Amino acid sequence: MAVDRQRALAQLQQETFDLLIIGGGITGSGVAREAAHRGLRVAVVEARDFAAGTSSRSTKLIHGGLRYLKERDFRLVREAVVERMRLLRLAPHLVRAEWFVFPVYRGDPDPLWQLRIGLWLYDRYAGRSLGTLRHRMLRPEEVLREEPLLRREGLVGAGMYVDAVTDDARLTATVARQAAAAGAVVVNYAEVVGFVKDERGQVVGVRVRDRLAGGGPDQGGATPGEAFVVRARKVLNATGPWADHVRRLDDPASPRLLRLTKGIHIAFTRERLPLRHAVTMRGPDGRIMFAVPRAEFAYAGTTDTVYRDDPARPQPEADDVRYVLAALHRNFPDAGLGPDDVISAWAGLRPLIDPGDARDPGAISRDYQLYWSPSGLITVAGGKLTAYKAMARNIVDRVFPETRGAPADEEPLPGGHRPPGEAELRERAARTGLPVEELRWLARHFGDEVDRVLGHLRPEDLQAGPRAARVRAAVRYAAAEEMACTLADALWRRVPEALWSTDNGRGVAADAAAAMGEVLGWDEARRDAEVAAYLGQVQAMHAWREAL
Numbered sequence: 001m002a003v004d005r006q007r008a009l010a011q012l013q014q015e016t017f018d019l020l021i022i023g024g025g026i027t028g029s030g031v032a033r034e035a036a037h038r039g040l041r042v043a044v045v046e047a048r049d050f051a052a053g054t055s056s057r058s059t060k061l062i063h064g065g066l067r068y069l070k071e072r073d074f075r076l077v078r079e080a081v082v083e084r085m086r087l088l089r090l091a092p093h094l095v096r097a098e099w100f101v102f103p104v105y106r107g108d109p110d111p112l113w114q115l116r117i118g119l120w121l122y123d124r125y126a127g128r129s130l131g132t133l134r135h136r137m138l139r140p141e142e143v144l145r146e147e148p149l150l151r152r153e154g155l156v157g158a159g160m161y162v163d164a165v166t167d168d169a170r171l172t173a174t175v176a177r178q179a180a181a182a183g184a185v186v187v188n189y190a191e192v193v194g195f196v197k198d199e200r201g202q203v204v205g206v207r208v209r210d211r212l213a214g215g216g217p218d219q220g221g222a223t224p225g226e227a228f229v230v231r232a233r234k235v236l237n238a239t240g241p242w243a244d245h246v247r248r249l250d251d252p253a254s255p256r257l258l259r260l261t262k263g264i265h266i267a268f269t270r271e272r273l274p275l276r277h278a279v280t281m282r283g284p285d286g287r288i289m290f291a292v293p294r295a296e297f298a299y300a301g302t303t304d305t306v307y308r309d310d311p312a313r314p315q316p317e318a319d320d321v322r323y324v325l326a327a328l329h330r331n332f333p334d335a336g337l338g339p340d341d342v343i344s345a346w347a348g349l350r351p352l353i354d355p356g357d358a359r360d361p362g363a364i365s366r367d368y369q370l371y372w373s374p375s376g377l378i379t380v381a382g383g384k385l386t387a388y389k390a391m392a393r394n395i396v397d398r399v400f401p402e403t404r405g406a407p408a409d410e411e412p413l414p415g416g417h418r419p420p421g422e423a424e425l426r427e428r429a430a431r432t433g434l435p436v437e438e439l440r441w442l443a444r445h446f447g448d449e450v451d452r453v454l455g456h457l458r459p460e461d462l463q464a465g466p467r468a469a470r471v472r473a474a475v476r477y478a479a480a481e482e483m484a485c486t487l488a489d490a491l492w493r494r495v496p497e498a499l500w501s502t503d504n505g506r507g508v509a510a511d512a513a514a515a516m517g518e519v520l521g522w523d524e525a526r527r528d529a530e531v532a533a534y535l536g537q538v539q540a541m542h543a544w545r546e547a548l
Contacts, residue, residue, distance in 0.1 A: 037411075415449040
């Protein structure tokens with residue numbers, strides 16, 4: 001189902017909703033899908049693009065959180081492991097099982113016997129659905145056969161277990177589409193600027209400004225700066241790092257709920273970091289980190305530092321990159337990785353619930369809670385990408401208890417019904433002229449909706465080369481059916497060239513802007529402005545290099 005932004009804007013102004021959700025990240029989109037699945041009338045307004053914040057800046061793992069077992073947070077781990085297995089089934093094109101190697105060295109805080117017990121629990125929580133993907137323990141020589149680049153000195157063994165990897169931004173955008181298909185009204189670039197209250201001071205709606213009106217892709221509607229009212233019985237603040245800001249729009253005296261911490265990741269070509277599997281590793285200070293393969297690339301992270309600046313602009317800094325490079329050098333000393341090998345980097349914020357003390361960020365719970373303000377505004381704080389469906393079920397149960405007992409939502413995500421196999425991709429390659437490796441890329445990102453994407457491929461696209469042809473078709477699809485409104489929406493989140501190409505999408509930016517412009521009616525000046533804005537964001541991603 002295509003998402004029509006202009007129509008959705010009109011619906012926002014015409015209806016009264018059961019639930020209005022502020023925030024189009026994975027939490028807001030997941031709650032919208034669950035509530036709409038139960039027959040509630042739902043709207044979502046997002047101030048920027050879907051997944052523009054934390055939901056596109058994670059470690060891109062769907063995992064149980066093995067380290068939380070040590071903290072005895074068994075409920076959180078069990079929930080995450082069960083949800084991991086569910087997403088492997090419901091979104092096979094976006095969530096893929098991946099073997100992880102967890103090496104143990106002399107002097108590590110967690111001995112091998114303790115890791116063995118943890119992995120046994122991990123598998124037990126997954127149940128029979130894990131099948132043959134159960135953990136095994138490795139002797140040092142077996143570890144090095146699996147991952148030859150790992151440090152040999154002091155190696156006493158490893159555990160090898162299964163978790164999953166994902167494309168977090170595409171997962172979020174796809175969940176938002178699924179919510180729309182269930183009847184939710186979802187709109188990006190719709191910023192909440194205030195609340196509407198009744199005579200008792202209870203929230204009955206919000207004032208929203210269309211940030212694209214007048215000069216964006218949708219002409220007409222509200223003029224720039226003009227706010228309109230959206231009415232709803234209940235309002236949920238699911239804005240992640242912005243939750244405290246939204247609470248202060250309701251009540252300037254609202255106490256702070258969150259402690260924001262920043263995590264960064266750096267990416268390389270697989271040639272420079274030739275991982276065979278994902279590796280659970282330790283940083284120089286003993287912190288658990290990951291090195292993860294992703295097609296022809298690999299990435300590593302993450303940091304965990306307190307963040308007090310603008311939530312809209314977290315960036316990797318030189319010290320962050322040095323820390324991750326030091327961890328890689330410690331674990332893969334022969335790889336010789338340095339700053340010049342980094343092709344991309346990203347920073348995200350964890351909206352952790354402030355425990356009210358000075359504990360280390362890594363010791364703060366990743367669980368979530370709901371808070372009711374005196375005005376009736378409901379805020380969700382905390383949470384994990386992996387457990388978004390379980391969070392959504394619990395939140396709707398609590399906010400609308402009369403809907404409890406509704407059938408579980410086990411519908412595969414768009415694209416996840418039957419992703420095409422190799423023979424089908426080769427047939428499409430022969431039919432379209434697009435090389436099979438480009439079709440594999442489309443299948444990894446769009447699943448069984450590949451043919452809908454190929455419906456936007458034009459014969460003249462192939463003259464620009466295979467990569468440009470694939471990007472042109474995919475960004476047209478993103479603009480026409482996934483509410484991508486800017487070039488950055490497309491190349492950072494829908495068609496993620498910014499992170500996963502050696503030129504960060506520079507070589508296809510003009511092609512992509514021209515293709516999106518055909519769908520959205522951009523003139524030459526608008527196309528040039530989109531390209532300039534995108535290239536500026538790419539440059540900002542690499543700003544840390546100046547300090548090195």
